[in-house]
Amino acid sequence: MQKDTGSGGPSTPRLRRRKGSNEVPPELDKANGGRLLVNDRNKYKSMLIRAYSSVWMIGGFALIIYMGHLYIWAMVVVIQIFMAKELFILLRKSHEDKHLPGFKHLNWHFFFTAMLFVYGRILSQRLVNTVTTDKFLYKLVGRFIKYHMVTCYFLYIAGFMWFILALKKKMYKYQFGQYAWTHMILIVVFTQSSFTVANIFEGIFWFLLPASLIVINDIAAYIFGFFFGKTPLIKLSPKKTWEGFIGASVTTMISAFVLAYYLGRFQWLTCPRKDLSTGWLHCDPGPLFKPEYFALPEWLPGWFPWREISIMPVQWHALCLGLFASIIAPFGGFFASGFKRAFKIKDFGDSIPGHGGITDRMDCQMVMAVFAYIYHQSFIVPQSLSIEMIMDQILMNLPFEEQQTLYMKLGQSIMERQYGES
């Protein structure tokens, strides 16, 4: 990758020619001193379009956050459907599809099967908690959850058999290509982005903070690159510069630390949602969100307004998220760029003016969603939730008699331990 830095040119013009020139990105132009492009007006026009749709997106996003977990989930589902649509179309060839009536619906069969599987898994516990008042519904939902895996499996197998029976002479390669492509989309795009939903119900905080950090990092990289961009960062994305990358990293780390403090004060954001209602949330947000006070050093001048600062423990976790969002998540963007290069496309779609397709905007978000989920599961959950989770499991999965048996066994085990240690 390092060896042939000089040959980065040839592919750029080819890509630019395909664009239809309604957007010219702040690319590097060494002949012009590395800062400004020849057609400067276009550069600013493009920035305006991009800023305009960014403001709309952020506004809509804030409204949805205010409306609550179910609406955020709905938003994620809509985004996922749009992304799948963009990507399914990408490698489809209408010439081949003409000979394969109905074959293109198979993608969606797999997509909705995956959706039922993933969301069933994530939300089953909440669904149970939502319907506990109605005995009949409770039993129905219990049954649904019990056979959830086997149902999804048979839906998948049905798609698998459909695929095999739809195989048609001379189209094998195209069809297997489509099958592999569908699966890649379901894993790389759908499954990854679904982790987001698990985060949402653990507390909007764990969805909002990572997602915001990616947005902040993107915008900061764009602005720093726009004004100071000189040194190319990676050949895959000629728009990206070291100046943008470093400036964005610093901005993101600071934002993470500050943002966590402000977001962490709202119970609406920090409480986990344990059912599927949209009502108000009250909870003890736990030690992570309790400010701790640190005295500032004595030698600070007298006019300095603060004697101590308050920091929530969650802010240190936010720094880890910020670090990931600014250093590793951008690789999601590089991956997408490389992919677009490989298949000679400019954008995955054209849904958002100035941004390209939805998938173009989500590349880093997906990497971040998985990290946020795993980080939360590994470093946050063990400190707070486990007793309640096990209680839920017992109350849901075991019939009453077995709960009593378990109670006795646990009592025995505790007795033995106490006896053994004393």
Add this chain to the structure above:
Amino acid sequence: MQKDTGSGGPSTPRLRRRKGSNEVPPELDKANGGRLLVNDRNKYKSMLIRAYSSVWMIGGFALIIYMGHLYIWAMVVVIQIFMAKELFILLRKSHEDKHLPGFKHLNWHFFFTAMLFVYGRILSQRLVNTVTTDKFLYKLVGRFIKYHMVTCYFLYIAGFMWFILALKKKMYKYQFGQYAWTHMILIVVFTQSSFTVANIFEGIFWFLLPASLIVINDIAAYIFGFFFGKTPLIKLSPKKTWEGFIGASVTTMISAFVLAYYLGRFQWLTCPRKDLSTGWLHCDPGPLFKPEYFALPEWLPGWFPWREISIMPVQWHALCLGLFASIIAPFGGFFASGFKRAFKIKDFGDSIPGHGGITDRMDCQMVMAVFAYIYHQSFIVPQSLSIEMIMDQILMNLPFEEQQTLYMKLGQSIMERQYGES
């Protein structure tokens, strides 16, 4: 698929020409009365070779079953590595690889990351149970399990970044193709076959019965097809006939019912293995493996030796497995055939004389392994194991004080329910 049955011919000769003719399968030859091929000697020679290596495989397999869970696991791992090797080589182009030093090792990085992840998940509980006597090891293993997900995630991310940094101009398409191919192998081949390992530790029965049924079905289909094969079943695999398919189905169903009875009598096969030792197993195998006696009708003639028959409940479950093994699992084979057609290869490899590569023999096994796992989880586990599983979870995951809290909470919940119901 149904429309152009007549045009099935053209592709067969092309494939046959590529074979190097060391094996001629019992293909249909309508001009010869549908039963015999022109070069009959080759047909029998090929059958002998195939029978010879089948006997060796079955013998070795029986020995490994006798040696126990850890050895079966080791066998699965070896098979998985061989399959991965066969498949990684398949779409690799040495011309392209010359320009990408080190790139081909990336496959194996992903492979071993997947291995660590999957087996860590399946076996962590057993690992804990194995080391409970040593306090230090216990803590170490507990820590490993706690950070298992995050470790695997970072290994994966490392591979992901390696991939992006290894992207090289003009090779993008080849490299993204390799990336997608690696992931497809990891999902379709590795993850699917790993379900087998979960089955093994639930009781060898749940691994041995499904695997045997596939072998029985394959052999029966081969024999019935060999002697009675006339009507082509599916164009994808010209070797397969309706006669073979139906004969094999009946054979498999009967074998499933009979085999389950004999396998179900050995505790070595029915007991779950809860640690990673190789010692002898004793357990109450549960109601599924307790024979129930059914009186035969009175009108049976006096010379008929039996007045009643004994049936284990697990035999009815075995029928379901048999049904799947004979009706749906063969689609795994069709899929593999179609894939080989699409990419114009005869076999995935040449490890087993007369059979082709290991992957060729495993295609249906993988489909079956997933089904057996899901069937066991959905229909068998809920009847027997849940109390113990939750106890394990409590004893492993909660510190002692929290176990006490949980005990109190559970007691409260039981009290409330008893009070509410009376």
